[in-house]
Amino acid sequence: MNLKGSKYGTHRVIEPKGVLPQPATIVDNNMAKLYDNELLIDVDVLNIDSASFTQIKAQANGDINTVKSIIIDLVSKQGKMKNPVTGSGGMLIGTVEKIGGQLSNQTDLKIGDRIATLVSLSLTPLSIDEIIDVKPEIDQVKIKGKAILFESGIYAKLPSDLPETLSLAVLDVCGAPAQTERLVKKDDTVVILGAGGKSGILCCAIAKQIVGTKGKVIGADYSLENIKRLKQTDVCDEVIQLNATDALACFETIEQLTKGQLADVVINNVNIPNTEMGSILMCKEHGTVYFFSMATSFTKAALGAEGVGKDINMLIGNGYAVGHANMSIDLLRNNKKIRTLYEELYT
Numbered sequence: 001m002n003l004k005g006s007k008y009g010t011h012r013v014i015e016p017k018g019v020l021p022q023p024a025t026i027v028d029n030n031m032a033k034l035y036d037n038e039l040l041i042d043v044d045v046l047n048i049d050s051a052s053f054t055q056i057k058a059q060a061n062g063d064i065n066t067v068k069s070i071i072i073d074l075v076s077k078q079g080k081m082k083n084p085v086t087g088s089g090g091m092l093i094g095t096v097e098k099i100g101g102q103l104s105n106q107t108d109l110k111i112g113d114r115i116a117t118l119v120s121l122s123l124t125p126l127s128i129d130e131i132i133d134v135k136p137e138i139d140q141v142k143i144k145g146k147a148i149l150f151e152s153g154i155y156a157k158l159p160s161d162l163p164e165t166l167s168l169a170v171l172d173v174c175g176a177p178a179q180t181e182r183l184v185k186k187d188d189t190v191v192i193l194g195a196g197g198k199s200g201i202l203c204c205a206i207a208k209q210i211v212g213t214k215g216k217v218i219g220a221d222y223s224l225e226n227i228k229r230l231k232q233t234d235v236c237d238e239v240i241q242l243n244a245t246d247a248l249a250c251f252e253t254i255e256q257l258t259k260g261q262l263a264d265v266v267i268n269n270v271n272i273p274n275t276e277m278g279s280i281l282m283c284k285e286h287g288t289v290y291f292f293s294m295a296t297s298f299t300k301a302a303l304g305a306e307g308v309g310k311d312i313n314m315l316i317g318n319g320y321a322v323g324h325a326n327m328s329i330d331l332l333r334n335n336k337k338i339r340t341l342y343e344e345l346y347t
Helices: 050-059 064-078 163-172 175-183 198-209 224-233 249-257 274-283 300-309 324-334 336-346
Strands: 014-015 038-048 092-097 114-116 126-135 139-152 156-157 189-193 218-223 239-240 263-268 284-293 312-318
Touching: 038 050, 038 163, 050 064, 064 126, 064 336, 092 139, 092 163, 114 163, 139 163, 156 324, 163 198, 163 324, 163 336, 175 198, 175 263, 175 284, 175 324, 189 198, 189 312, 198 218, 198 224, 198 263, 198 324, 198 336, 218 224, 218 249, 224 239, 239 249, 249 274, 263 274, 274 284, 274 300, 300 312, 324 336
Parallel strands: 189 218, 189 263, 218 239, 263 284, 284 312
Antiparallel strands: 038 092, 038 139, 092 114, 114 156, 126 139
């Protein structure tokens, strides 16, 4: 008998009933039961999102065996990799193992294809047989396991000209540069927080292409190592060290750099909490702040902007934009300096 499931995966929700898989606390990760509108994936690597992995490492006091135990415990209890503190997950790469009957005529995939899922692990049914390795410097976990992709789930076939772990690192954050491309205009002043991370560098690169010679891209990061990497890529007009949790320092620094004009667009890629007000204060009236970071408290952002009398547009980081995967991979292919750096970091 064929099993027919919901397009959005609600048939896998165990608790609480009536919600979608992402906000659910427990989902069904029985991999022996494949619904007609699902893909079964043999999983090799999890790319835990930066905010989540940072929190897990802190909880584990940096001990890798404890990191493994935390991940195994979360997945065994929830049926998915959702960090209960950050609410976020990440993404995965693996091999298509089975294709549900309903999807067989609706997908360009075939059994054996290598893919990266472009939906969050926080909603993806997952089972882990073994954690083989943890690479804390790049937030990746090598496993033996299985996962389910729902009918509504988006994916990208892994490009043949790039190492898989490199593709995974870029595809994990491809929503950020794609949204940046939509928000930034010619001659804008753009500030990117967390600019030396993998999403930040890509955002700087696309912003630099758009603003032109009269615009300005300011890359800010707290880590001296990230600042060094950012300077290697030559994608900013100015690179500064800045503590994004120090709101007044953020305001005063950007006010000085822009001669009082402040930023037209602020992109927040920081992976720690309490960076909302720094982002808001450095943005000019009627400007835009894009919170890509999953460490963002949208309550703090909304009430904080109101509290300081800032009339600005604030956007929630949506990891999906039409064409975002190809756009980010092409950005990597076409920028030799970024590709060289990312190959050093992620392969």
